[in-house]
Amino acid sequence: MSRVCSIRGSRVRVGGKIHRSGLAKKKGGIGRHVTKVNKRTVSPNLHVKRIYVPELGRYVKLKLSAKAIKTINKNGAFSVLKKAGLI
Structure with a gap:
């Protein structure tokens, strides 16, 4: 299953971790x-949640990021799902 948020579209990002060697000059190194x-x-910080939508009278199961859960709490489930095109 893909690691993508249903609402925001947050997905796995690829980056680079810089590996450094040597002792800092401040500590006597070169x-x-x-x-x-x-x-x-x-x-992304993903969770599978069952959200009750009162306008539909049923539960909807979604894979959401933590930020998307905050958005649903703030704006309401129906409006957020409708804007995302899931309803």
């Missing part, structure tokens, strides 16, 4: 040097 850049993935 300085820090970048030796390589490692690939890493940053996953």
Whole structure:
């Protein structure tokens, strides 16, 4: 199953983690040097939630990011789902 938020479309991002070696000059070394850049993935904070929509009178099961859950709490389930095109 894909790691994508149903509301916001947040997905796994790929970036780089800089690997440094050496001792800092402040600590008596000759300085820090970048030796390589490692690939890493940053996953969204996803949760599978059952949300009750009173306008429809039923539950809807969605995969949501934490930010999308906050948006639903603030604006209401029906309006957010309608704007996202899920209803």
